[in-house]
Amino acid sequence: MDEKKAVHSGTAVSSTAVPVHTDTTAKWFLLSAVVYFFIVGIVAIILAAKFIWPEMLGTVATLTYGRLRPLHVNGMLFGWLLAADMGLVYYLVPRLCGVKLWSEKLGVATAILWNFIILSAVVVLLGGWNQGLEYAELPLWLDVLVVVAWIMFGWNIFATVAKRKYVQMYVSVWYIMGTILWTAFVYLVGNFAVLFATGVNQANLNWMYVHNAVGLIFTPVGLALAYYFIPKSGNIPLYSHKLSMIGFWSLAFIYVWTGAHHMLHGPISQWLQTIAIFFSVMLLVPVWTVVYNFFATMKGQWELLQTRVELKFLMSGVVFYLLTCFQGPMHSLRSVNALVSKTDWIPGHAHMAVLGAFSFFAIAGTLYTVPRIFKTRLHSASMANWSFWFMMIGGLGFFVTLWLGGLWQGWQWNNPAIPFIDTVVALGPVWTVRFFSGVLIFLGIVLFLYDIVATAIGASGSEPIEDAA
């Protein structure tokens, strides 16, 4: 009812009037996401510890490695990262369109449903009800709920875009709409179509989904955040909007072809592997156009990084994005793949993408957004700064040791004279460093959680700041 009135007034008022955003949905999504970041962080630490002390918690079926790992992956991807991304999308789409969100009530309902899905997933995964497909571990009934939640999310965003006041759409809006559309297809293939296939055919569908869950869900929504928050937190205009369009359309076309590169040298048709390799290398186009745009935006303004902690997260996220997306095409080359595939290099690579790049974007967005939606100041900028350095140093320790360890492992595997168990024992020191790097990252998460929650709670208790506008 209120929403309908807003539609009419939104079109009636003069173009200079700014709508008042309530942001209830964004608050729900962001706060729950940050809490899941912390909880799943504990699971991550336990997993890392199990590589050093394999018998730790080993007699409890629900806490065995094979059940905690999918909880870690799904919890981080869907409980923390995607929920934070959705919360930030609920924040920035109304602002980029110059109108209120289509329906806050629908948004809050989506947030409640999303939290129900995540909490159910914890029970389901610890109980071992695993569908047996990577990133698609959740059983069918939860998949259906995810689709329902995604339709509610997509409807709300598209309806907001449809009544926008600013006709020309900023690149972030493009990426967000792309994410919503592609995710719908990618998710249906990965969670429903796979159930009708077996063997290599199923693996092909599964890896099309796994690859595009990162490439066509987390990448476009992460870039949407970066395209919004880099100019915003530095108050500098983007270098080129046209260049961003080239990045967008090449991503839309190229990414989906690359799924089979997860099966290089494996039991899947050689020509399909070749196509996947070709398109994987082509991915340098959308990546480099985006990264160039961000660096060119910052040109001559790098000193802003000294004072704006959001920009620290954002620009180091961009560097990690560049690195991870250089690794990706290189892994797809058959010769490199023979060395690094299936080794510990791969978790190093995956964590740099999901933690180093996309989580850093989401953290920066959360630090920027939460004070604004609670109409207050950030609890402590220096705490955010400490959280950055803990995550940065822990992250680098994590990525770099796993790359080195993975290369070492790959060399050893390719010499069959070395018994397999020796290659496991050799990685012991690497996993020890990884554990302590994980502890550092976790400390960063704790500081981030405290900072955000203190900002939110402090907001309800203290006087709102005078509106400077």
Next chain:
Amino acid sequence: MQDYTYPSIFLAYLLFAVFAGGALYFLIRSIKDGYWGKDSEEVKYRMLADEENKYGE
């Protein structure tokens, strides 16, 4: 392992040719339609100005 490369690799060449042609067509079309003019850069300045308050600074 049986060799099932050839019939499909020609299909792949054909596909790549179609894609390259399509990309070229849309590039020329967009230049003709005036897409590369000054107007399309306005949005990047406008997005900086739509903040409704100064919270969080």
Next chain:
Amino acid sequence: MLGNAEKNAILFVIAAVLLFLTGGLLTTLVPPLIDTSWGRPFENDDPAKGPTGKLRPYTEQELAGREIYNREGCWYCHTQQTRTLLADTKRSGWRGVDSPISTPDEFVYDAPHMFGTKRTGPDLSRVGGKYDSQWHLTHFRNPRDLVPGSIMPPFPWIADNPEEFEALVAYLQTLGRAKDWRPDQDYED
């Protein structure tokens, strides 16, 4: 048309979906139609064409074992593919005989597939028939009793449950057995 491209949301939706579907359909629906070996169970009587043998569907017990393998997430650390790499055929080999590479027709009855992306423990694509039930019982109780330095978790709740244990071992003994390539006798009961 394209001069106003950034102002038209409907044009955007159509273009984004079409571009995505080009690759989406060509890499998912088309490959199994072109390469029919993806869906045809392995069968070969002619030694000149490589290892002989026939892929048979799983029994009920083996399927129950497969479900346990899936439930405990074994597939997060053990791949099931002997790749087209020399080292893989040596490591999957047995007593000096190299293993044949894995081919799509060996996995036709696998759902969910268990190819895996990470090899923390050794590959299991040819493990069937290599170790007997007593070995597996000891190993599941505590892997380090048989393989010092192993980081595999213990699985006492499987070792102490004869029904689950037998099902799981029955499944493990099928792995890689469609192709008859080993010279020696099996340990299988």
